[in-house]
Amino acid sequence: MAKKLQADEVYKKCDENVFEFETIMELPPLTGTIGQDRAIASLEFGLNLSAKGFNIYALGAQGTGKMRAIRALLSEKIRTEPVPPDWCYLYNFKNPDAPIAVSLPPGKATEFQKDMENLISTLKVEIPKAFESKEYDKQKNKILEDFQQKQKEWFSAVEEEAKEKGFAIRKALAGLIIVPIKRDGEPLTEEEFLALDAETRKRIDEMGKILQEKLDDVVRAVKEAEKIVKDMLTRLERQITLDVIEEPIEKLKRKYSFNEKLVDYLATLRDDILNNLQDFKISEEAVPPVPPFMRVQREVSFAKYSVNVLVDNSGSQGAPVIYEPNPTYLNLFGRIEYKIQYGMAMTDFTMIKAGSLHRANGGYLVIDALALMKNLFSYDSLKRALKGKEIRIEDVWEQYRLITTTTLRPEPIPLNVKVILTGTHFLYYILYNYDDEYRELFKVKADFDTRMPRNEENIKKYAQFIRLCQAEEELLPFHKSAVARIVEYGSRLAEHQEKLSTQFSSIADLIREANFWAKKDEGKIVYAQHVKKALEQRFYRSASIEEKLRELILEDVLIVDTYYKKIGQINGLAVIDLGDYSFGKPSRITARTYLGKAGIVNIEREIKMSGRIHEKAVMILSSYLWSKYAIKKPISLSASLTFEQLYEMIEGDSATCAELYAILSSIADVPLKQSFAVTGSMDQRGEVQPVGGINEKIEGFFELCRIRGLDGSHGVIIPRRNVKHLMLKEDIRKAIEDRAFHIYAIDYVDEGLEILTDMKSGELQPDGTYPEGTINYFVMKKLEEMSEALQKKEKEEEIKKKEENSI
Missing domain, CATH: 3.40.50.300 (P-loop containing nucleotide triphosphate hydrolases)
Structure with a gap:
């Protein structure tokens, strides 16, 4: 039997006396997470398990x-947990395009960076000083003097021999050459040479060749000596430089001996400095003014000795x-x-x-x-x-x-x-089902629920959460009456009288808004009326589209009847979800029946405006009709079913009961009350199943009826299994108390049929019929009449066809 709900059944209040405080200031702020x-x-399992893939x-x-x-x-x-190491990149002297990554204990990377900066700064000063020292000049000059002395001796010997034999050494484009000279020391001209007799010319040529070979031997010896001198100078420079750099580099090696990579790097660094002494030999003070681009190039030459600290954990405590x-x-x-x-x-x-x-x-x-x-x-x-x-x-x-x-x-x-x-x-299951690598790498699922039980423990934690928001944002204190209203709003968000929402961002928003209205009233404490004001204003700010649709209904642009009775017509309830705001919208559902065998024709389906769930619901409805009224005899029926003035896609099964009532009313010629709206899906046995958005659906129809004028005949029929989901607004609760509006909860579709027609539905009797005067009796009677009429018509057509064939 249908149950008529009382006001206290459509809203579960939170008794403020459950709280042992007057304001939340007496509570400690919430720690941890609720529900x-x-x-x-x-999360704890995933964080503590270090095995590969357990992200x-x-x-x-x-x-x-x-x-x-x-x-x-x-x-x-x-x-x-330990602080992880620092990381830095160093120049790779062997392969400059592949910088070296080095790991160092926390804080050591910046220390090494400073050590390297100090080292290079020191070397840029000390190396030029070493090359300006007397010791370096002394050794360098000795090498050069020895070379110059040997060079002089070699050339003097050749020059003396040439002079004795009438020749001299002269510079030419090709280098040093031997030329014959006259008694006065002047070179012999070509005309003078040709004027000599043949034997003399031959003697001069032969002697010149001998002397030229000796001169060439000396030149080669000098060049070899130059190489040796250059090598000696290079060794001297390297030795002078080593005296400067060996100790500081060795000191760094000892300091960072725990890192083999750094020791190898410092050894390679030493060799690179020795191979690029020209970058250090000139002190910065001695460098003359140069264009900016040259200074940039000079800076770059020392950049390779820098340390690029990539990660610095010197100031960290624990893991990052x-x-x-x-x-x-x-x-x-x-x-x-x-x-x-x-x-x-x-x-x-x-x-x-x-x-x-x-x-x-x-x-x-x-x-x-x-x-x-x-x-x-x-x-x-x-x-x-x-x-x-x-x-x-x-x-x-x-x-x-x-x-x-x-x-x-x-x-x-x-x-x-x-x-x-x-x-x-949604994204989790997309990745899990379509990406094999994801399953191997993210093996831990931490599923955060949107609801938790509404028990005393969680209610008190709600109060602590309000205290946390108050402390973090320096809000006004909340009275326990305000806390109770926020708890009730938590149940409204959860759409369940025994649950609380864990969507704390929405709860926090309500807390802030209630604080705003309390301050606007110049209050010092937030009370229940401020929470109520915040909710009313939130709905007001978001309800523009809902009001425009309601205006269209009130102007009869969108036709929804809320008075009298009509055959084959019933008010269904739908929810429009705009994302930030949801509201209920009444819709007129109509059905028409006539002779035929087409069954139930879903007009939305025929024009491809019906989703799969709705199409399934219509097929279940058809199955219910045939199983209920075609037990003893087959029936023939053609019925059209539609949502009037619906111009968008329809999906869902929450209108199945309403569609059934419209069809049965059309078959039996029994009118239905238009002052009621119906929501609820059904199975093949006629059991009513719960639906979503129940609060918004009821409130949407109630608001329309309230504006048109409540006269005690208005109400809504809902599934009994949805009663625990009701958290309706205060004005609906008051209308129920005043008996101006009614909510009926049903378990079977026949219960709703009785409410809409004020007639008994009728139980199936052993002979396969229904008691006279019941709705089901009229439905079956009409179906039988339609079947007989159809059979009679088919026989007449068959006889007529035979007569035409015989002629």
Whole structure:
């Protein structure tokens, strides 16, 4: 039997006396998370399990406290975990395009950077000083003097011999040559030489060749000696430089002896300095003014001795936690920056910049999953990094360029990070079902629920949450009556009398709005009326479209009857969800029946405006009709069913009961009350099933009836299983108390039929008939009449056809 609901059944109040305080100022702020025990346990499991692939996806609706819970757990966990090492990049003297990645204990990277800066600054001063010393000049001069002395002796011997034999040494374009001379010492001209007799010319030629060979031997000896001198000077310079650099470099080697890479680097650094002494030999004070571009080049020559500190954990306590709000590829994996000089893009290892993965290495990285998917390359590259356990800084656009450009390829850095993705259920299941790699890398699911039990413990935690918001934002104190109203709003959000919503972002918004209205009233405490005012104003700000649709109904542009009775017509209820606001919209459902065998024709389906769920509901309705009225005899029926003035797609099964009532009314010629609206789906046995949006549906129809004028005949029929979901507005509760509006809860469709017709539905009798005077009796009688009429017509047509064939 249908149950008529009382006012206290459509709204579960929160007794403010359950609170042992007057204002929330007597409470401590909330710590931890409310109502997410399963999700918290999953997070703790994922955070404590260090095995490969056990990264976390925290899924849940916006505002359920995912980030608050993650922050709280991580802030607690990282305190006991070690600070990860620093990372820096160094110049690779053997392969400049592949900078070396070096790991150092926390704080040591910046220390090494300063040590290197001090070393190079010292060498830039001390090396020039060493080359200006007397000792260096003395040794250098001795080498040069010895060489010059030997050179002089060699040339003097040849010159003396040539002079004795009538020749002299002269400079020419080809070098030093032997030429014959006259008695006065002047060179013999070509005419004078040709004037000599043949024997004399021959003798001069032969002697000249002998002397030229001796001169050439001396020149070669001098050149060899020059090489030896140059080598001696180089060895001298290296030795002088070694005396300056050996001790500071060895000191650094001893200091960083725990890192083999650094020891090798310092050894290579020493060799590079020795091979590039010209960069150090001139002191900065002695450098004359030069154009800016030359100064830049000189700075670059020393940049290779810099230390690029990529990650500095010197000030860290515990493991790092990085929240990346914009997970682009560059923000995640770092970048190689460039600077433009004379129209050319220039870079070096000092322009390598860290990404979020570098900063989170050894700790935790939190990323919004949807933002990750939106950014090109980010998701696939993150998977590769997690699988390979290394971070590579690459130019991802290189493969798309027509011309390959040279760039740096830094050494990969080992990766040890726990990644936590946050996102929706939809995105989680898309990734899980369509990406095999995702299942291997994100094995922990932390599911944040949108509802929790409405028990005394959680109600008190709601009060503590209000206290937390008050403390964080310095709001006015909230009275316990206001807290009770907020708890009731939590049940309204959860759409359940025994549940509370865990979408705390919406709860926090209500807290802020109530605080605003209390301040506007110049109050010192927030009371229940301020929460009520906040809710009323929130609905008012969002209800523009709802009011416009209602105006169309009141003007009879959209036809919805709320008085009298009509055959084959009933008011259905739908919910329009605008995202930030949902409201109920009454719709007129009509049915027409006539002779035929077409069955139930769903007009929306015929014109492809019906979704699959709605089409299924109509088929269930058909099954119910045939199973109920065609037990003993077959029936023939053609019926059309439609939502009048519906100009958009229809989906869902919540109008199944209303559609059935419209069809039965049309078949039996029994009118239905238009002062009622119906919602509820049904199964093939006629049991009424619960539907969603029940509060908005009831409130939408009530508001229309209220404006037109409540006379005690108006009401709504809903599934009994939806009663626990009712959290209706105060004006509906008052109308129920005043018996101006009624809500009936039913378990079977026949119960609603009796309310709409004021007639008994009728139980099926053993002979397959229904009691006279009942709705079901009239339906079956009409169906039988329609079947007989159709059979009679078919026989007449058959006889007529036979007569035509016989003629």
